Amino acid sequence: MKIIVVGAGITGLTAALALRERGHRVEVVAADLGGLPVAMVNPVRGKRGSVVAEAGLALPLARRLYSRYVPLHRGVWRPVAGELREKWRRKLEGSPVACEWREGGVFLPGAFWLEARRLRAAMLAGLPLRRARVVAWRERELLLAGGRRLSADLVVWAGGAAGAVHTGLGGRFSPGSQLLVGEYFASAASSGVFAAGNVVGGSYLPHRNHYAPHTTRYSEVVWILDRARALLGYQPRPLGVWSGVRWRLDGAYLHELPGGFALGGFGSTAYLLAPLYARRLADLLDS
Ligand SMILES: Cc1cc2nc3c(=O)[nH]c(=O)nc-3n(C[C@H](O)[C@H](O)[C@H](O)COP(=O)(O)OP(=O)(O)OC[C@H]3O[C@@H](n4cnc5c(N)ncnc54)[C@H](O)[C@@H]3O)c2cc1C
Secondary structure (H helix, E strand, C coil): CEEEEECCCHHHHHHHHHHHHCCCEEEEEECCCCCCCEEEECCEECCCCEECCCHHHHHHHHHHHHCCCCCCEEEEEEECCHHHHHHHHHHHHCCCCCCEEECCEEEEEEEEEEEHHHHHHHHHCCCCEEECCEEEEECCEEEECCCCEEECCEEEECCHHHHHHHHCCCCEEEEEEEEEEEEEEEEEEEECEEEEEEEEEECCCCCECCCCCCCCCHHHHHHHHHHHHHHHCCCCCEEEEEEEEEEECCCCCEEEECCEEEECCEHHHHHHHHHHHHHHHHHHHHC
């Protein structure tokens, strides 16, 4: 089958590779190749230590796939306040996520961080890529900026937050930033913000019901640096910034639409869940 995958973020790339592995002819169409500099792949989320529902399936799959392309930096440390420890313990004990209690928090030996730009570049190498912006998607046909049309047997839309409008799926859009810093955190730590590699990142800005491009504000930099100081015990030196928007669909990430499928809306768990959902899509097309 000839399949066009729109999007060269982690969702589009995992889908394109999974579909190509099953023998489909795949072309990736993407407006741009920028994106998240450093990704945490951490199945334990938020202040309450909630474990992502499909972590037991998704984490080993993500580890296996990504380790073919880049080094994985294993282990994430998460401080947990004394009064919350019992709650965290209960949640983690019944879950498939391995953990060790140490240094006033929990260490997750199976979670990891990776250099996301390097990963995406390595995954993209060898995939046919067309750099173009899709302005309309109608069934099996795409209209590109400039007037050209593309068609395929199936379209997989993996356009992330910026492309979500073409899916009609709604969702929530949360802006946030990663600061590129002078320090290097070989082992990741996370609480309010996360520190991994040469990045500290996080967000507190309210979500919206539509996508709008985000530009980092000064107050956001101050907020991230304050949180980083609380986490690390010192303030890292900011050197640059990346701004982005998360798209959240809360649990339903694969949708059949006329002419194809929409994949995405993973929020902050895209790097954890994308390989699992790419495989689900490939299985669905096989069946
Ligand atoms: C501050 C911050 C920190 C984050 N940290 C993490 C983290 O640690 N771990 C994690 O898993 N996630 C994290 N996220 C979320 C993560 O960035 C996204 O969930 C992830 O990038 C989604 O991947 P995607 O492939 O679905 O979309 P994207 O990465 O947004 O890629 C979309 C692709 O589609 C293309 N596209 C869109 N519209 C069109 C169009 N009309 N025509 C052609 N191409 C189009 C784009 O050019 C791009 O190639 C973070 C987000 C923010 C804001």
